[in-house]
Amino acid sequence: MSKSPFHEPQCHALLPTAGSGSRFGGSIPKQFQLLGGKPMLAYSLEAFNQTPEICTTWVGVSPSLMDSPLLAELSAQYLGVQFQASGGPTRQETVCNTLRLMLESGIPETDWVLVHDAARPGITPRLIEKLVAAVKAASEGGLLAIPVADTLKRTSPNSAVAGNLVRVETTVSRAQLWQAQTPQMFGLKVLYEALEQGILAGADITDEASAMELQGYKPLLIEGAIQNLKVTHPADWDLMQSLLLSQYKSDGSS
Ligand SMILES: Nc1ccn([C@@H]2O[C@H](COP(=O)(O)OP(=O)(O)OP(=O)(O)O)[C@@H](O)[C@H]2O)c(=O)n1
Numbered sequence: 001m002s003k004s005p006f007h008e009p010q011c012h013a014l015l016p017t018a019g020s021g022s023r024f025g026g027s028i029p030k031q032f033q034l035l036g037g038k039p040m041l042a043y044s045l046e047a048f049n050q051t052p053e054i055c056t057t058w059v060g061v062s063p064s065l066m067d068s069p070l071l072a073e074l075s076a077q078y079l080g081v082q083f084q085a086s087g088g089p090t091r092q093e094t095v096c097n098t099l100r101l102m103l104e105s106g107i108p109e110t111d112w113v114l115v116h117d118a119a120r121p122g123i124t125p126r127l128i129e130k131l132v133a134a135v136k137a138a139s140e141g142g143l144l145a146i147p148v149a150d151t152l153k154r155t156s157p158n159s160a161v162a163g164n165l166v167r168v169e170t171t172v173s174r175a176q177l178w179q180a181q182t183p184q185m186f187g188l189k190v191l192y193e194a195l196e197q198g199i200l201a202g203a204d205i206t207d208e209a210s211a212m213e214l215q216g217y218k219p220l221l222i223e224g225a226i227q228n229l230k231v232t233h234p235a236d237w238d239l240m241q242s243l244l245l246s247q248y249k250s251d252g253s254s
């Protein structure tokens with residue numbers, strides 16, 4: 001890969017897939033379960049493959065799945081994609097390990113990386129392009145997110161009532177609050193260093209932006225879309241399936 005001083009930063013995708021999907025359940029992790037006939041991960045791979053700005057795509061896989069038929073099938077189908085045994089015990093470790101491999105492979109440190117949850121199959125090339133355009137125009141990292149629309153209630157460790165009920169402790173103002181989605185787009189080396197330091201410090205990092213914020217950055221929020229929701233609980237599955245069906249119908253792509 002070129003390292004000339006005139007190198008125009010390129011964009012790369014990184015999909016962490018080493019989660020166990022404990023809240024979702026099932027005999028295999030949710031990102032490999034069939035959604036509308038194909039593994040959930042395939043939707044994100046296709047969205048990035050169809051986005052001309054994306055040069056390479058890297059997938060962080062749990063080492064225990066590297067030799068599975070599942071992976072063999074996906075690697076045969078998505079030939080240009082780099083499937084790496086870089087999965088770690090937490091999402092941020094999976095991302096950090098994969099970034100290290102990307103840097104070691106010779107991708108320039110100043111290139112951009114878009115980290116995207118395999119559990120968000122509703123991502124589209126249009127949303128990816130919107131993020132890339134905004135971040136490149138500002139030359140600052142950013143993420144897709146949506147403003148909070150519901151009233152927010154806080155509970156406390158003492159708010160449990162009989163059964164599974166909890167009581168409201170207080171209402172939290174939703175003004176200026178956004179829900180973070182992915183992709184989250186940052187410079188490759190700065191993100192790697194931010195995650196490495198955050199992990200070493202034992203910080204509570206739940207996304208790439210929070211690692212960057214700990215280093216003093218103020219990432220840009222670019223409006224995403226509700227269809228880009230994260231499939232977390234079993235109830236999200238049918239909703240996602242309907243959203244994907246209507247998206248594909250309106251695209252004319254299936
Ligand atoms: N050790 C981990 C944990 C999570 N992820 C990935 O991070 C993304 C977001 O995580 P989430 O949807 O919460 O998945 P899980 O961690 O698998 O879910 P749970 O917390 O319910 O176990 C997913 O693509 C997941 O595979 C990962 O690569 N490595």
Ligand SMILES: C[C@](O)(CO)[C@H](O)COP(=O)(O)O
Nearest residue numbers: 091117180181182206207230
């Ligand atoms: C990165 C993320 O999707 C942003 O909302 C979210 O923080 C991932 O959290 P999870 O608990 O790993 O699903």
